[in-house]
Amino acid sequence: MGSTATKALVLVDGRIAGSNARITGADPERAGEIALKESLDQAGLRLEDVEYIVATGYGRRALELADESVNEINANARGAAWLGSSEGTVRTIIDIGGQDSKVIALDADGVIADFVMNDKCAAGTGKFLEVIADLLEIPIEELGDISLGSTKPVNINSTCVVFAQSEVVSLIARKEAPADILAGIHRSIASRVTTMARRVSMDRVVVFDGGPAKNKGLLAAIEAELGHPVVVPRHPQVVVALGAALIAADMLTGEGGGA
Incomplete structure (x- = not known):
């Protein structure tokens, strides 16, 4: 949940199933809720299907739906490392x-x-x-x-x-x-x-x-x-959201997976 744009990403069984990015605007929580809903719609899921939500970024404490919040530096590192690079x-x-x-x-x-x-x-x-x-x-x-x-x-x-x-x-x-x-x-x-x-x-x-x-x-x-x-990832704007989703999977199972 960034100062300018809010992103959401859904992981299912260790794969990216949906994502969304939108302007944060004056209501970060509302932006986060909409981004999450759009991501879940892409994945063919509903909110009740989600097992764990981690929020990150400037507005992370505004999202009451979140089970946990982490700082964006940790989330960015997790997401970028997971994506990796063909260069090493x-x-x-x-x-x-x-x-x-x-x-x-x-x-x-x-x-x-x-x-x-x-x-x-x-x-x-x-x-x-x-x-x-x-x-x-x-x-x-x-x-x-x-x-x-x-x-x-x-x-x-x-x-x-x-x-x-x-x-x-x-x-x-x-x-x-x-x-x-x-x-x-x-x-x-x-x-x-x-x-x-x-x-x-x-x-x-x-x-x-x-x-x-x-x-x-x-x-x-x-x-x-x-x-x-x-190296620029295919979707560079959602790398931090990916990291938050991976951290959510870690917190849920200790090894990833789940929605």
């Missing part, structure tokens, strides 16, 4: 959410070894991308593809979202191309996030999750900063 064991996770960004280092067993988190400034988060999308009057889902057409990325010097927003307004007034502005924004976020990543024991097998991981331009910028490819 997942050892580093970059997660960009609506209001914060995190880098989590895992040991060889998938246990959290270290993490660093930025929740003091919106620069480097999904909210920042939403602000820029509004300024440029471009749908947020199109930012990545447009930025990949950049021929001369601008430099974004501000590290504060308020000043960066003002800087973008000035760039628009100077008739800078939207693609070049977006490429500069993505480079700025990538620089901030990879600086965080270098503060933990970063491994070459890096998973990038969270809603902004669907942004191809941001992914390319992060890969350029790191100097190697980054």
Whole structure:
């Protein structure tokens, strides 16, 4: 249950049977209930079929249906480690959410070894991308593809979202191309996030999750900063929800399974 989006995921016998993501809005509990219902509908299940519910994220304590709540760092680590990678064991996770960004280092067993988190400034988060999308009057889902057409990325010097927003307004007034502005924004976020990543024991097998991981331009910028490819799960926005479901299975049976 994130600050911007709420996700739900249903596991049945160790497989993903349904999932849903929606805007959190002003009522996190209602968003969580709807996301859960939609996920259960996908799975062909009803609420009474569910054996254990674990909530996570900023709004985790708002969901009265939950049997337990866990922090999103543990859930993210569990979900990413379970998904794995064709490149090898997942050892580093970059997660960009609506209001914060995190880098989590895992040991060889998938246990959290270290993490660093930025929740003091919106620069480097999904909210920042939403602000820029509004300024440029471009749908947020199109930012990545447009930025990949950049021929001369601008430099974004501000590290504060308020000043960066003002800087973008000035760039628009100077008739800078939207693609070049977006490429500069993505480079700025990538620089901030990879600086965080270098503060933990970063491994070459890096998973990038969270809603902004669907942004191809941001992914390319992060890969350029790191100097190697980054793994993006098929559905990056629900990795934390997957982790919560796996933890629910662990709590229920000690070895997973169940709905």
